[in-house]
Amino acid sequence: MLEEVRNLxxxxxxxxxxxxxxxxxxxxxxxxxxxxxxxxxxxxxxQALYTVKRTVVTIITEKVEILVKVYVYLCNVSKTLIQCAFMPSKVA
Known part of the structure; x- marks a missing residue:
């Protein structure tokens, strides 16, 4: 039944x-x-069904939050790299 509904x-x-x-x-x-x-x-x-559902939603939410943090970090790193690449070097 599970697979049949999914296949719909x-x-x-x-x-x-x-x-x-x-x-x-x-x-x-x-x-x-x-x-x-x-x-x-x-x-x-x-009760068992809803305990599992809450657990799955919590796990998915935590993974999405981690992915967002990684994405923001990578965006900040790439901005820094771009700024460094185009910044004129100082001559002493």
Whole structure:
């Protein structure tokens, strides 16, 4: 199911994680004998799913922040190199 949805290539412009629609599935495996246990199992699966989603978004955000810092650093280095290349040398 995950691959089938991914292969549909449905645009997801507001996502911070992917440009296309993706599917996340939470699961809880248990021997269930009443509706209260079923409810608890579903809640645990939901909590686990959102914990993973938050973790993935945090990791992606941190990597983007690092890339931006590297880009800014490289831009500053290249500006310095350009300034040095075109700066007339002083004659003593």
């Amino acid at each position: 290539n449905i645009s997801h412009e507001r996502s911070e994680v992917a440009d296309i629609l993706t599917v996340s599935i939470g699961m809880c495996h248990a021997k269930i004998s009443n509706s209260e246990q079923l409810k608890t199992c579903c809640e645990l699966a939901d």
